[in-house]
Amino acid sequence: MRMRIVFSAIVLVWVILMVRIYYISIKSNTYYEEIANQNAIKVERLAPLRGSIMDAQGRPMAVNRLGFSVGITPHLSARSKEAILNEEIAFLSTLLKQDPEELKKRYLRKDSPYFQGFVTVIDFISYDAVIEHFSRISLRDNLKIVPSSKRHYPYGKLASHVIGYVGRANLDDYNEDPISRLTNHVGRTGIEHYYNAVLQGKEGERRTKVTAFNQEIEELSKTLPSSTDLELTIDLELQQYISEIFAEDAGAVVVMDVEDGKLLAAGSFPEYDLNQFVTGISHEAWQELMNNLDNPFTNKLVNGLYPPGSVVKMGVGLALLGTQKITRQTSYYCTASFELGGRNFRCWRDGGHGHTDLNKAIRESCDDYFYKASLKVGVDALTPVLERLGFGDRTGVDLPNEFIGTVPGRHWKMQRYQKPWYQGETLITSIGQGYFLSTPLQVALHTGILATGKKVTPHFVKRIDGEEVVYPVDEEILTEIEKAELPHIQKGMYEVANHPNGTAYWRLINSKIKVAAKTGTAQVVGIGQDVKKRIKEEEMEYFHRSHAWLTSYGPYKNPRYVVTVLVEHGGHGGQAAGPIVTKIYNKLEELGYIEAE
Structure with a gap:
């Protein structure tokens, strides 16, 4: 009788072990395969280029100037790596004629232990200013240069209250519109604001296979972003x-x-110049607009x-x-x-x-x-x-x-x-x-x-x-x-x-x-009722x-x-x-x- 009990216990233990082995090796395979794929496949969201705004004859009233943005490898703010950071900033400031203190300030403000991407220190610099130095920047492992764009209004202040302008996106914009995290700009006034969801376009996606050290092995798929243009009734x-x-x-x-x-x-x-708002208007220019008694910042068409x-x-x-x-x-x-x-x-x-x-x-x-x-x-x-x-x-x-x-x-x-x-x-x-x-x-x-x-x-x-x-x-x-x-x-x-x-x-x-x-x-x-004769308007x-x-x-x-x-x-x-x-x-x-x- 005792032998039967012992034998039954041994069999029960083996059955439990076999069931567990079966579950881990076969039944859970799909689950762990998905986790492995997530670790091995990197998904990169691609920012769309903002759509253009044209007049009734197709003449541009709001377009994008093409250039580049420059980023530096993250996590160089530690003392042990500060020399590398200073070297890269000195290189950029000399080559591209940038203020080194401003570049470092931007880096330290954005760098974080939780941030794994390159830290952008130059949001936009024109194509002409960069193209002759492009290869030198690209060859440096701690720097990354990528195509970028900047909103531009060819006619400055013309139809400023109708066209409107774009400005830097903030946290509220990010929460309301995820694409603004990619573009970093949203429409603030006028057509730019009213049709922001249309103009900002649709994001793209790039999937790549990477190693555990985030080194890219191959590109698996790529969907390009798309943009939408507007044609106005304005002549x-x-x-x-x-x-x-x-x-x-x-x-x-x-x-x-x-x-x-x-x-x-x-x-x-x-009217007022729209271009001064794209990267952030200066305090002096803002005060000048606000103190003007003719209220240039008010859209009198609909708000006057x-x-x-x-x-x-x-x-x-x-x-x-x-x-x-x-x-x-x-x-x-x-x-x-x-x-x-x-x-x-x-x-x-x-x-x-x-x-x-x-x-x-x-x-x-x-x-x-x-x-x-x-x-x-x-x-x-x-x-x-x-x-x-x-x-x-x-x-x-x-x-x-x-x-x-x-x-x-x-x-x-x-x-x-x-x-x-x-x-x-x-x-x-x-x-x-x-x-x-x-x-x-x-x-x-x-x-x-x-x-x-x-x-x-x-x-x-x-x-x-x-x-x-x-x-x-x-x-x-x-x-x-x-x-x-x-x-x-x-x-x-x-x-x-x-x-x-x-x-x-x-x-x-x-x-x-x-x-x-x-x-x-x-x-x-x-x-006043006591006024017998009204004075002339011009007086x-x-x-x-x-x-x-x-x-x-x-x-x-x-x-x-x-x-x-x-x-x-x-x-x-x-x-x-x-x-x-x-x-x-x-x-x-x-x-x-x-x-x-």
Whole structure:
């Protein structure tokens, strides 16, 4: 009996051992084979080259300059190897004319016991500066030189707020977008930021077999990175021309196709040089931008909020007619001042406009007409229409962080300030003052709707990697009543530019194109009730002068383009913005976009 127990125990032990041997040698083979492969195969992620940005004719507006980056073997910061590090830094600094202290500082900042790759000490150096020394650098075991690229903007500051710039990626960028770890740059503003995921491309991959000492044996596979280019709607020649004629002013310009929303040109002024941001702007240059009172770093196209002034009168007029409480024949007598609640609401013309209907009110920009008509219908009849016509909402343009502006009203004020709405606020809202705020792009969109009766999506990108991008168009933006009344609004705008009494007539008289337009003079400081006669704009301090608007579309009979101009502190809209608008239409004719009439 005892022998049977002993024999059984021996057999059991042998069975357990055999099962274990079988599991380790056969069943676990796949698992350990995978681990072995991971130890033997090195996977290298390949950084993509950022896509280029071209204008509508394929001319480059953002490209990549090709050069090299230089790295030094890691773990040389220890005292025992410091002599080697100093030798390599001295070699590089002499050969490539680099600051040795800066090179060493970069190395010590990046070197780590956990870091196994070469430590990059020169992020980018041009091809011409390196090519004659390339072989000497490559032959040194402690140095590694690899192709690199640097974003470059050939035209410097041209269209800077539209194109935007790239900057160094930080930890947040790495966590949000793994590819930025490879490229080390991301789009910060403008198109560069909005389309960053498209422009940065797709990473590649290289698999190699290596020894335990990380020495490469053979290349197993390689997938090249890919990049995607953007083609814009911008015409570079038109953009340059506008930048030249706007050189002495601050403000914004929009030139938009009314049929599909293509932006042929758009600028926020002053502009700034994009190239200084690629590798990091100096403290002095940054302070200069920040301290400039004309705010060159603000993209005024979508982030500049201004009282629209009289350029909203067309939309207000359409809202008035839509109520049917006001008709085309409704007339008010303008005496240059309207009293309400103990306050005088002035019209811009000292002597008044006399008997004024809507057509004349638009043509001559009579404030008094809009005071009285808006008081009759109430603000609740105005705000929904103005919102449908492009104010108080994003236009959908492909630029980041677009502001929505403000279309004030009863509900808005209660929600914002917990205060009731007063009738006097209806009056100043009807002429685009008070709480009313809009962006230049919203004014341009509003003008386009009045030109065609449809709402387009303003956009800068025409093609992505050769494929056309389609943007939505809303052709049912107006009610049936508004569609019927729209020609009357258009007639008023035509007379602004083509009737001797029109507020823009003498400033647009040299235009080769018959256009419809509206001027606007938006106050930036209030006028006290005790002031009997307002001083002239040109006599005011610069920053107290009104903003000057002129928005237009042309040709009048067959609308193709909207041209909207804002001149900050320009004074009167027609006087400051009119000559600029005239030059832009004549340039459009010269470039073949419009035929002269």
